[in-house]
Amino acid sequence: MIAFFPVIILALTQGLTEFLPISSSGHLVIIHEFMNDELSASDEKRMDIAVHMGTLLAVLIYFRADVAALCKGGFDLICFINTNERHKVLLVIISAIPVVLCGLVVFMVDMTLFDSLYIMAWATIIFGIILYIADKRPEASQKIETFTVKQAVLYGLAQCLALIPGVSRSGITMTAGRFMGHSRIEAARFSLLMGMVTITAAGTLTGLDVFQDQSVTHDFIILMGVGIAVSFTAAYISIICMMKWFSSAGSMTPFAIYRVLLGVILLGVLYGDVITKYM
Numbered sequence: 001m002i003a004f005f006p007v008i009i010l011a012l013t014q015g016l017t018e019f020l021p022i023s024s025s026g027h028l029v030i031i032h033e034f035m036n037d038e039l040s041a042s043d044e045k046r047m048d049i050a051v052h053m054g055t056l057l058a059v060l061i062y063f064r065a066d067v068a069a070l071c072k073g074g075f076d077l078i079c080f081i082n083t084n085e086r087h088k089v090l091l092v093i094i095s096a097i098p099v100v101l102c103g104l105v106v107f108m109v110d111m112t113l114f115d116s117l118y119i120m121a122w123a124t125i126i127f128g129i130i131l132y133i134a135d136k137r138p139e140a141s142q143k144i145e146t147f148t149v150k151q152a153v154l155y156g157l158a159q160c161l162a163l164i165p166g167v168s169r170s171g172i173t174m175t176a177g178r179f180m181g182h183s184r185i186e187a188a189r190f191s192l193l194m195g196m197v198t199i200t201a202a203g204t205l206t207g208l209d210v211f212q213d214q215s216v217t218h219d220f221i222i223l224m225g226v227g228i229a230v231s232f233t234a235a236y237i238s239i240i241c242m243m244k245w246f247s248s249a250g251s252m253t254p255f256a257i258y259r260v261l262l263g264v265i266l267l268g269v270l271y272g273d274v275i276t277k278y279m
Contacts, residue, residue: 004226006035007047011227014051015234019059019192020242021131021171021255022262024052026120029165030266033117043220049202050224054231056199059192062239066193084145091147095156095190096197102160103202116165121266123166128259131171134178135252142182144190151180159194166263169195174252184246192239 010031017024028048060067066088073089076082158176162169170191177187 004223006031007223007227008230009035010047011051011054011230012234014048014227015055015058015231015236016238018052018055018231018235019170019188019195019239021168021174021252022259023120023124023127023166023168023171024055025162026124026166026168029117029120046220047224047227051227051231052199053203054228054233055235056196056203057228057232058235058239059196062236062243063189063192063196066189067196070193088145091144091149091152091190092193092197094149095152095159095194096201098153098156099159099162099198100201102163103198106163117266117270119164120166121263121270123164123263124168124259124266125263127161127167127171127175128256128263131175131178131252131259132256134175135184135256137178137181139183140181142186144186144193147182147190151182154180155190155194159198168259169198171255171259178252184250184252185243188243188246 010028013027013031014024017027025048032044069085070089070092073083073085073087076086077089155173155176158172159169161167161172170188173191173194174184174187177190178184182190
């Protein structure tokens, strides 16, 4: 029998948390740990990336104007035409290079390398505090179209830390943007555009893996489809809410508080010997 319920919970969690600065990967580690989804470690990773693909569809549709601009920028880049769109696509490509390289290394070595609740809990707290500090900086009026190559590189290097569950890809990139003085809305926009490349790369690797692995069953492919559909819906709603929050001058403090509380609760559970498998 296909276990739809655990996958739906997983997909909802991914969709709601992927673009919020609270670490979707960390939440997925928690879901896998506390919910018996009867998936192998490799299938769990495949499902994780499948639900990421649902969030990719959400950001593509929400930022369809930016996506169209990036497509035009790609054409301008190939034709050596100097435009704002060309500059934007260059920034996105440059920012994606560090994490694609680091992610490829982790993929080849061990995809479960950092999957420890202890690591996730401490990372959630530490980077939540850093997010809070960064968000106290004054906002500048700089738009994505005027970001520099150096700033794109810094965004990209920060994103590499998100390979550790609990750090949060969107959280660490928004943190980097706020330290550079970028507004919350522009830091969030660039973070989401960066995520398109990162998720596409991870999804491509997983797609090739599923295609080549003869042990992947038809039922599991159906599960992946359900996960993609649910995560897409949840992610689209999440993006709308987050961008409205930042547009109305909402700060990142609630996210930082949530991260610290979640991390403290997890550490209390872990060090209280409720979970002993990582001891």
